[in-house]
Amino acid sequence: MQIEIRRLRDDVPMPEYKTTGAVAFDLTVIEGATLAPGERTLLPTGLVMRVPEGHALILASRSSNAKKGIRLANSVGIIDQDYCGREDELRIAVHNSERTIHD
Template sequence: MKVEVKRLHSFDLPMPRYMTRGASGVDLYAACEYDIAIAPGERKLVPTGIAIAIPAGYEAQIRPRSGLAINHGITMLNTPGTIDADYRGEIKLIVINLGDKEYILKRGERIAQMVFARIEQAEMIEVKELDQTERGDGGFGHTGV
């Protein structure tokens, strides 16, 4: 699979890339013009400086980086975020600080991962009744967990 990447304002930053042979996601870099201070409980929209063309039948999922999460409480809202195959705008990340200290995000910092996945569009069929299952309509902790 090939994904076209257009640099918008990230010419000085690395291209998204897999950091190891077995990595599932490519790292995305913060393309902020200035350092961004993120206070505890605060969320910010962080630009990546790139737009991509995802092949039909795929999506890109945005996920937090585990090191930032465990060390600083920095994560992504709307995780995993979905980038649809027909979106051509700049990828921007919804970052939140769940830690107890202000975090300073710098240009060029690896801030998230992007994982590509196959998708299939379902046909919605209206029915009067659904088949019965053992679970039925039990939800939200119905199994005792």
């Protein structure tokens, strides 16, 4: 399957397979954020992706994110084939699932 990917800026890293055994490519967000416990936000990737007809892309959280208390806000992200306008930047919804504990 071929996925057409367009960068919104020249300095945006392209998705890539980080290891030879990887079954999925890694995405990079181009702006960081500090999230308070329970807070969520959208993080930009600087990418527009065109998914081939009859297919979808699935965003899944890395296992290391759980150790940090960060998860995808919608558990699993689905990018449908019709989500591809010229400026439909892929943004990743994340949630800080950690809780502040009061004594």
